[in-house]
Amino acid sequence: MAIQISSELLDGCVLACLKTQDYYGYALTQRLQASISVSESTLYPVLRRLKKNDWVTTYDQAYQGRNRRYYQLTATGEAQLAAIQKEWATYNQAINTLLQGQGGAFA
């Protein structure tokens, strides 16, 4: 994919995934990779940052004699997601207008 996703948008995508359900690292990577180009070596810093900002919390669950670390959306994380969604809606519209060559009011 030629267009690189910004870290704010990636934050938003991860938060949005976590809004539907709790994920562990690999499942979350798979979920994101089904739609966009992203890797676990990108995802780890993202999750770390989200956790540091208290947008997600983690809990461990036993699975086949080992632990899986699940990531869960917090209330502040949900607010952050709403903020990112709103920003994106505006940005998305602006870019679409430009890409389609419309809205040249000053031309």
Place this chain on the structure above:
Amino acid sequence: MNNYLAKFNDLLVQLNDSERDEVVEFYREYLLDAQIQDYDDCVAELGTPKQLARKVLADYSIRFNEDLEGNLSKSQQSKAGIRAIWWVILALISTPITIPALLFILVALVVVASVGFALLVGIAGVLFGVTVLGIAMLIGGVGIITQSFWAGCFYLGSGLAIIGAELLIAPLVIWFINLIIQGISVLVQRLYHRFVKKNRAERGGRHHA
């Protein structure tokens, strides 16, 4: 896989214990869930332990720098900046990139470093010279004050004024030096993001079910 993670773990000595454990656990869990066992398969997925470690460390330092912008004193920022430059250089060296790109980056780094160094040396030289001048005037003033009172006063006053002015502008100079270091750090980080090639996993392909 354990062998891979052990090597990875050993390369993360700069992180504190809890950070290191968290990173390594994340990748252990990932590889287990991805059902990747062989060392070679791990390398195909994540790059060599060295590449992964450099990437993690460079990322830590860079994020660290971004996070703390504004919350830290300038000197702490400079230290973080210097550390970021260092990790980026190491990350670049450990990354397989084409020779022309590598050469270009090296030349750019050398140029940036030379300019920064020249500026720092220049500032240090000027400061040193002015300090010596001030002290010399003070000593000279004391020396001739018995022969010519007013000339002595003139030299003493000039010396004190020079040293005083220097103390006044010192914060400005320190701020400027920090600015230079920060600038170089940001530049090097941009270079890093521009040129580092991504491994298979990062290009987004799924090679293991």
